[in-house]
Amino acid sequence: MPPLTPRPSCLRTLNGSASQSPTISLAIRTFTSSSPVQASTVQQKRRHQDPYALAQSRARKAANLSRREVLTKERAAALGDPVRGITTSFVKSFDSALPSTPDPTESAISKPSRSTQPRPGPNATEEDHLNYFLSPNELQSALQRSEVLSAPLPESSSSFEAAYTSTSSEFNFDRMGRPVQSPEEIKRAAEERKRLLEQQHTNATAAMARIASLANGSSKDRMRVNIQRCISTFGRHNTDSSLPPKAPSERQPNQVEVSPRPRIGPDIGSSEVQISILTAKIRTLADFLETRGKGDKVNKRNLRLLVHRRQKLLRYLREKERGGPRWEFLCETLGLTEGTWKGEISM
Numbered sequence: 001m002p003p004l005t006p007r008p009s010c011l012r013t014l015n016g017s018a019s020q021s022p023t024i025s026l027a028i029r030t031f032t033s034s035s036p037v038q039a040s041t042v043q044q045k046r047r048h049q050d051p052y053a054l055a056q057s058r059a060r061k062a063a064n065l066s067r068r069e070v071l072t073k074e075r076a077a078a079l080g081d082p083v084r085g086i087t088t089s090f091v092k093s094f095d096s097a098l099p100s101t102p103d104p105t106e107s108a109i110s111k112p113s114r115s116t117q118p119r120p121g122p123n124a125t126e127e128d129h130l131n132y133f134l135s136p137n138e139l140q141s142a143l144q145r146s147e148v149l150s151a152p153l154p155e156s157s158s159s160f161e162a163a164y165t166s167t168s169s170e171f172n173f174d175r176m177g178r179p180v181q182s183p184e185e186i187k188r189a190a191e192e193r194k195r196l197l198e199q200q201h202t203n204a205t206a207a208m209a210r211i212a213s214l215a216n217g218s219s220k221d222r223m224r225v226n227i228q229r230c231i232s233t234f235g236r237h238n239t240d241s242s243l244p245p246k247a248p249s250e251r252q253p254n255q256v257e258v259s260p261r262p263r264i265g266p267d268i269g270s271s272e273v274q275i276s277i278l279t280a281k282i283r284t285l286a287d288f289l290e291t292r293g294k295g296d297k298v299n300k301r302n303l304r305l306l307v308h309r310r311q312k313l314l315r316y317l318r319e320k321e322r323g324g325p326r327w328e329f330l331c332e333t334l335g336l337t338e339g340t341w342k343g344e345i346s347m
Helices: 042-049 051-079 106-110 136-150 157-163 183-212 219-234 236-242 271-291 297-321 325-334
Strands: none
Touching: 136 183, 219 236, 219 271, 219 325, 271 297, 271 325, 297 325
16 A cells, blocks of 8 residues: 655645655635735725725615616516416406406596496396305296295186175175175275285395395305306316317327317316316405405415415416417416416415
8 A cells, every 4th residue: 555645735836846845835825805904906905995986886786786676576577476466357256256247448448337237236136146056047937936826816706796796785795794895996906916916026036136146145155156157167068169279299109199088067177177266265365364364374374375286287287288278268367477387486
């Protein structure tokens, strides 16, 4: 085994001679910034002592920091809000669970609206979805049946003739000794009774419309209806016939084309349906945290979990659809920006 010889700390210690003693060594040079007292050049002394140069360096630093802040805000604005995104008419309809109205154009905004039609409310009868798992057709048929059942039985002509007979006396009495009214009074009483029945049916119809309306329902009822609307809007059992297919991918030479299976029932598990349902839940939870749950840490964690779950689904759908029509329709309808799926989301 060869003997261990100390190596020189710097190449300059050899000075081009291999026979020089290895014990000769120079001090190791320190690569640290020199202080104003130890500055070796005039430029360094001027940089550390000249107040004008110090003011210039501070101004450059402040300008760089302000520019960095502006760029950060611009990037954040370009990405959008990772929680809410852009509020569209469909997303805004999650608050009331009523059908969304199209966004007004610039010409419609500039012209004043003269329509006096009331907005759908608790007494609305033209809602697509009702509370208590009712449909508008079921409610209408139940009201019609109740009207038929509450109508009085028609009086027969024989009983009418037996009740009243024209005699010389002013009134005729029945077997129980009660006076019998004239035909005009009987007809007037029947009309009054019919009017009262119609008024009662109108009041009952308005009361049932208020009871079954979602405006008087809870947040769970509205969420249930919002889930149904998301399934009917983004479900592939409806969008397959309305949206064009995505661009075909490059086929491998040994790849076998697989025909799609026929769909049975509504689509409730595709990525776009789950993303829309998560968006409805995120909006409801974010509104609650902004108004009444500012100190609710459990729901804040639940909101974070929902946002990151939606981000994973969006990344998967974007990679699978390759920016196709299904992806564009989802982003335009729900107002999803790049901030909802791109990069790291910190809340």
